[in-house]
Amino acid sequence: MNEVIAAVIIALLLINLIGLLVVGARITTQSTDSRQHERRITVLEGRVDNLPTHRDLTSLRSDISQVVETVATISGQVQSMTQMLRTIQEHLLENDR
Structure with missing residues (x-):
């Protein structure tokens, strides 16, 4: 056993x-x-x-908005200058005739 x-x-x-x-x-x-x-x-x-954090993205959005505003301002100024140059060119061409 x-x-x-x-x-x-x-x-x-x-x-x-x-x-x-x-x-x-x-x-x-x-x-x-x-x-x-x-x-x-x-x-x-x-x-x-x-x-990037939410704060980073908010800052980036703000910066992009400022760039958009600046480009819009510059675009308006360029259009005004282009129109003035056309007017000056037309005036000069009329005086040459």
């Missing part, structure tokens, strides 16, 4: 050992996955840190 009990104990110890090996393998896999996720999250955080 002692031999049967010893065999059962050895079988249980082997099952326990196999279970520990399986758990150890799973933990190793999870550690590797965890490190990969950590690296990926770090990369994403770096990218997010370099994205």
